[in-house]
Amino acid sequence: MLFCMAPALAQNGPAQGTLAQVKARGHLVCGVSGGVAGFSIPDSQGQWRGLDVDFCRALAAAIFDDPAKVRFIPQSSAARFTALQSGEIDVLSRNTTWTLSRDTAAMNFPVITFYDGQGFLVRKSLNIASVKQLDRATICLQQGTTTELNLADWFRTRGLTYKVVTFANSEQTLGAYESGRCDAYSTDKSSLYGERLKTAHPDEHVILDEAISKEPFAPGIRQGDDPWRDLVAWTHYAMIDAEEAGISQANVEEMRRSALSPDVKRILGLEGKYGEGLGLTTDWAYRIIRHVGNYGDSFERNVGAQTPLKIPRGLNALWNQGGLQYGPPIR
Amino acid sequence: MQRFIRVDLVASRAPPAAVGGPLGWMRRNLFSSLANGLTTLLILGLLAWALPIALRFLVLDAVWTGASGDACRPEVAGRPVGACWAFIADKINYLAYGSYPAAERWRPNLAVALLALAAGWMLWLGAPRRDLGALFAFVAFPVCAYLLLAGAPSLGLPSVATGLWGGFLVTMVVAVVGIVVSLPLGILLALGRRSTLPVVRVLSTAFIEFWRGVPLITVLFMANVMLPLFLPGDITVDRLLRPLVGIALFASAYMAEVVRGGLQTVPKGQQEAAAALGLSQAQSLRLVVLPQALKVALPGIVNTIIGLFKDTTLVSIVGISDFIRVLEASRADPRWSAATIPATAYAFAALVYFTVCFGMARYAGFIERRLAAGERR
Ligand SMILES: N[C@@H](CCC(=O)N[C@@H](CS)C(=O)NCC(=O)O)C(=O)O
Numbered sequence: 069m070l071f072c073m074a075p076a077l078a079q080n081g082p083a084q085g086t087l088a089q090v091k092a093r094g095h096l097v098c099g100v101s102g103g104v105a106g107f108s109i110p111d112s113q114g115q116w117r118g119l120d121v122d123f124c125r126a127l128a129a130a131i132f133d134d135p136a137k138v139r140f141i142p143q144s145s146a147a148r149f150t151a152l153q154s155g156e157i158d159v160l161s162r163n164t165t166w167t168l169s170r171d172t173a174a175m176n177f178p179v180i181t182f183y184d185g186q187g188f189l190v191r192k193s194l195n196i197a198s199v200k201q202l203d204r205a206t207i208c209l210q211q212g213t214t215t216e217l218n219l220a221d222w223f224r225t226r227g228l229t230y231k232v233v234t235f236a237n238s239e240q241t242l243g244a245y246e247s248g249r250c251d252a253y254s255t256d257k258s259s260l261y262g263e264r265l266k267t268a269h270p271d272e273h274v275i276l277d278e279a280i281s282k283e284p285f286a287p288g289i290r291q292g293d294d295p296w297r298d299l300v301a302w303t304h305y306a307m308i309d310a311e312e313a314g315i316s317q318a319n320v321e322e323m324r325r326s327a328l329s330p331d332v333k334r335i336l337g338l339e340g341k342y343g344e345g346l347g348l349t350t351d352w353a354y355r356i357i358r359h360v361g362n363y364g365d366s367f368e369r370n371v372g373a374q375t376p377l378k379i380p381r382g383l384n385a386l387w388n389q390g391g392l393q394y395g396p397p398i399r
Numbered sequence: 400m401q402r403f404i405r406v407d408l409v410a411s412r413a414p415p416a417a418v419g420g421p422l423g424w425m426r427r428n429l430f431s432s433l434a435n436g437l438t439t440l441l442i443l444g445l446l447a448w449a450l451p452i453a454l455r456f457l458v459l460d461a462v463w464t465g466a467s468g469d470a471c472r473p474e475v476a477g478r479p480v481g482a483c484w485a486f487i488a489d490k491i492n493y494l495a496y497g498s499y500p501a502a503e504r505w506r507p508n509l510a511v512a513l514l515a516l517a518a519g520w521m522l523w524l525g526a527p528r529r530d531l532g533a534l535f536a537f538v539a540f541p542v543c544a545y546l547l548l549a550g551a552p553s554l555g556l557p558s559v560a561t562g563l564w565g566g567f568l569v570t571m572v573v574a575v576v577g578i579v580v581s582l583p584l585g586i587l588l589a590l591g592r593r594s595t596l597p598v599v600r601v602l603s604t605a606f607i608e609f610w611r612g613v614p615l616i617t618v619l620f621m622a623n624v625m626l627p628l629f630l631p632g633d634i635t636v637d638r639l640l641r642p643l644v645g646i647a648l649f650a651s652a653y654m655a656e657v658v659r660g661g662l663q664t665v666p667k668g669q670q671e672a673a674a675a676l677g678l679s680q681a682q683s684l685r686l687v688v689l690p691q692a693l694k695v696a697l698p699g700i701v702n703t704i705i706g707l708f709k710d711t712t713l714v715s716i717v718g719i720s721d722f723i724r725v726l727e728a729s730r731a732d733p734r735w736s737a738a739t740i741p742a743t744a745y746a747f748a749a750l751v752y753f754t755v756c757f758g759m760a761r762y763a764g765f766i767e768r769r770l771a772a773g774e775r776r
Contacts, residue, residue, distance in 0.1 A: 102724070103731040110728050112489050114498035114565060139562045141638070142718050142728075147624055151718075154627035156638075236716070239727045265736035376733035 086158050086289065086296040087131070087347050095137040098124035099157035102142035102237065105262025106371035106379065107163050116140045120161040122366040123181055123287060126303050127159065129359035130343075130352040144237055146212035149175065152288055159300060160288035163256055165214045170288070177286035178301035183383035183392050185279025186218050187257035189264055192274050194251065199278050203228040208241050208250035210234065215255050218281040242266055256283050261377045299346050305395035306353040310335055310362035312386055312395065317361035324354065334398050342398055353398065363393065456481040456739075457746065464488070471737035482743045483735075490729040497565010497720045503550075503557065507568050510544045514575065522762060524769065541579060548572070561639035565720035567751070569639070573646060573711040573721065578704055580647035585654025586689070592659055603655070610652035615713055618645040623717035642714045650707045657703055661696025662688065694770045701763035705756050723748060 090096050100108035100120050108118040125135035143151050143162055152160045153174060163184075164170075166177040188207075190196050199222070209215045211234045223230050233250055235241040242263050245253035253263065260275045267273055287300055310316070313332050315323050324336050333339040336354045343352035360366060364386075371379040385391025413419065418427075430436040460481030462471045469475045471483035487494070496504050517540040520532030548568075550558030564572065591603030610618075622641040630636070665688050673683035693700070715724035729735070730744050 102718070103728040105731050105733040109731050110493060110498060110725070111732070112493050112729075113501060114493045114496065114563075114725075116498070139560060141562060142720065142724075144716070144718070147718070150624050150628070154624070155635075156627055238731075262731060262733055265733045266731055266741075268738045268741055270736060376736060 086293050087299060090131060090158055094132075095139055096124060096128045096131065096159070097139050097141060097157045098127075099143040099148055099151050099160040099162055100124070100140050101162045102144065104163060104238065104259050105265065106375065106377045107258065107262075108140070108142075108161070109262075117370065119182065119366055119370045120163060120285075122360050122370065123161045123304065124159065126307060126356045126360040126366075127300065129355045130299070130303055130306075130346075130348055133349075133355045133359075135359040144212075145210050146236065148212075149173070149288070152290060155290075158289075158296075162288075163259060163285050164288055165256075165283045166286040167214060174291045175288050176291050176293075176297055177288055178297045179304045180284040180286050180392075181304050182258065182285040184256045184258045184283040184285060186215055186254060186281040186283055187260050187279055188276045189245070189253040189260045189273055190251065190276060192272050196276065199276055199280060200226065200228070202230065202252055204230065205251040206231040206233060206249070207252045207254050208233050208235065208245045209254045210238060210241050211236055213255065214281070214283065219254060222280045238263065256285075258285075258371070258379060261371070261379050265376055295347055299348070302346060302398075303356060304363075306335065306356050306398065307360075307363040307366065308386060308393045308395040309398055310353065310357050311364045312388065315357055315362060317357060317365045320354065320357045331397075340399070456742070468735040468737040468740065471735075471739060473738070480737070480739055482746055483737055483739050484743065486729075486735050486737075486740055486743055487747050489735070490732075493729060494566045494722065494725055496568050497725055498563040499559060499565065499568060500563065503559055506547045506550075506556065506559075510547045511571070513540055513543055513547075514571075516540075522766075524766075537579060537583070541576075544575075561637055564639065566725045567722045569714070569719060570708075570711050570722040572639075573643060573714055573719075574708045576643050577646045577650045577707045577711070581650035581654045581703075581707070582700075584647070584651040586658050588651060588655035589658035589662055590684070592655065593662060607652045607655050610649050611656070615646070615649055615710060616716065618649055619713060619717045621645075639719060642717055642719060646707070646711065646714070650703065653703050653706075654700065657696050657699035658692065660699060661692035661694070664695045665691045697763060697767055697770070701759060705759055708756060708759070709752065722751065 084092075098121075100116065100118075103109050104118070104120075106118055108116060108120045111117050121140065124138050124140070128138040129135045131137075141151070141157055143157070143160070148160055148162055148164065149170070151157050161181075163182070164177075165184075166180065171177055188199055188202065190202075196202065207219060207230055209219065209232060216232065216234065219230065219232060233244060235244060238255075238259070241253060241255075244250055246267055253260070255263070257275060257279055264270050264273050264275060287304075289296055289300055313329070313335055315332060315335060320336070323332055324338070327333050327336060327338060330339060334342060336357075337343060337349070337351035341350050343350045346352060349355075361369070367381065367384065368374060371377045372381075381389075381391065383392045385393065387394035414423070429439040458481075460479050462476060462480055462483050462485050465471060465483075465485035466489070468483075468486070470485050471480050473480045492501070492504075496507060499507060517532070517536035520526050520529065521536045526532060546554065546556065548559065548564070549561065550556040552558055588603050588607055591599045592607060594600045594603070619642050622645040623638065626636065626641060669687055669691065670683055673687040678686065712721055712723045715721045715727075720728070726744050726748055730740060
């Protein structure tokens with residue numbers, strides 16, 4: 069009952085804008101997942117790493133010129149929105165799917181940072197090639213996710229039956245799948261890459277090719293804070309615009325010294341005062357690229373071909389390379 | 400004169416094999432009846448089956464060094480692979496301190512050293528000035544530990560946000576705070592519940608029954624997720640402090656009932672005798688009633704403390720990175736994907752928890768034997 073009340077109670081929110089609060093506090097507070105490989109996971113020294121983590125570091129870099137000025141708080145699927153509403157976190161960067169109902173529940177999703185779809189992890193020995201063959205299967209998944217609803221739709225429209233077992237976090241879900249309680253483990257495909265590697269024998273499991281849903285991941289913020297919304301959206305756009313313009317973490321200093329194209333100059337803050345509209349300095353995007361890199365840098369570093377995950381760029385390639393990542397111009 | 404009494408002693412002989420020696424011991428202790436004999440055989444069989452497997456997995460086939468999961472893959476190592484201790488070695492700092500900044504990790508270390516000093520002083524019965532020891536353990540140590548861990552910029556210790564604390568450090572913090580608060584508070588509550596003043600009695604009883612009546616998970620969830628919703632936006636209570644308070648109050652309620660159990664074993668005559676000797680209420684409580692009550696309650700107290708130590712892991716559900724949580728997060732590292740990583744992680748967790756809990760249990764056993772020396776019940 070209390071949970072239903074949560075969104076209504078929610079607007080404890082800041083009288084002041086989130087950006088002003090963050091600046092006054094001296095650091096950003098970012099909600100992430102508690103361990104999804106490639107998206108948010110602490111390394112051996114306790115430093116958080118991943119695509120979702122990089123997004124918050126980019127925000128911190130833009131605001132403070134210091135990607136370390138951010139605190140990460142792991143959130144479970146079920147508690148993540150309450151944490152945002154209660155003001156516990158400034159931004160939720162946690163493989164969260166943007167849906168209409170979430171958007172209207174006193175939240176905003178300024179920009180899609182990752183395009184994904186729901187997939188299935190199954191044992192190779194089952195010899196399954198398509199989701200249709202999962203008729204009458206038992207499927208493990210995580211509570212409070214879009215996964216649950218998608219599954220119901222998909223199976224119902226095809227007249228197939230299934231049984232579902234839900235758990236509070238990914239460890240429990242994977243544990244149940246591995247111990248044979250379910251025939252399949254279903255969640256966002258991007259997470260399944262890491263989950264498969266967590267099993268005792270990754271070679272014995274496959275991720276089915278199909279995706280049964282659209283899962284656009286977006287950072288979540290509280291509703292009614294337009295300046296913060298702009299900043300969150302443009303942090304992502306800066307990272308893809310930089311990639312499109314060929315500015316990477318490796319060459320950003322070089323580019324800044326010798327940039328000729330007005331496009332690059334505007335991104336790097338050498339021309340115009342575009343950052344000021346966001347409440348930041350003119351070199352805001354340069355800071356992001358210098359400290360965190362462009363979108364491609366972050367993608368390759370965290371989930372790309374060089375990492376154990378090897379997630380293909382797919383829909384997340386730039387628009388001019390067959391993907392969907394398209395940044396409005398910085399001008 | 401005929402002598403009927405033998406004057407020289409008969410040379411002593413070894414007892415018959417059936418009663419003395421190892422054979423006799425076995426006969427008395429292991430095979431005294433058919434059922435006992437079968438049980439012994441069964442247990443021996445189980446051990447003979449399990450020990451070699453455990454030994455092979457944990458020690459003989461274990462991988463001790465390596466920079467990534469590759470070292471623990473049989474196809475790379477070229478031999479069967481057991482526990483992947485290299486994984487634990489790689490993650491050990493994270494497991495111990497969470498995200499506590501590397502340059503400041505001497506501070507938790509020092510705090511643990513102080514804890515050892517406090518515990519040693521309090522627990523070693525022959526130590527000098529144990530009254531000072533109690534003062535140190537219950538007053539000076541908590542203050543010092545807090546300043547060390549959280550930092551005090553005015554003393555030149557940069558502050559470290561509790562969000563960065565993690566791993567075994569957080570498990571220890573939660574457990575120690577739980578113990579240090581729940582012992583005295585539990586005693587007070589137990590006395591309160593037996594008080595003759597109705598207000599005190601009702602309040603204590605209500606407090607105890609409330610905290611015993613709600614599941615710990617609910618307490619933690621309320622503390623962490625719901626509390627901020629009800630507080631005005633500009634008041635924030637530290638994220639770690641919230642579950643800490645919850646756990647401490649929860650444990651106090653249990654402790655109170657254990658202590659009350661002890662109090663009830665002290666006959667009324669003891670108190671009356673103390674009064675007859677001219678001891679004040681407080682003196683009779685401190686010198687006569689409590690020592691006897693706590694002695695009886697000791698196994699229960701230790702039981703509660705061990706339970707508390709293991710319950711601390713529940714804080715992970717409200718986003719606190721305790722030892723089990725960081726172990727799980729470490730396990731998700733794709734660099735360390737290998738068949739035996741999950742088993743290694745859980746074996747390590749079991750080892751750590753067992754060491755701590757068994758240590759506490761042994762110590763309690765020692766104290767009990769010492770306290771019971773006068774009675775041998
Ligand atoms: N995108 C979906 C699912 C997100 C989700 O919670 N995924 C799980 C499945 S792996 C997860 O991140 N778990 C990590 C954790 O429990 O810490 C949603 O927004 O509802």
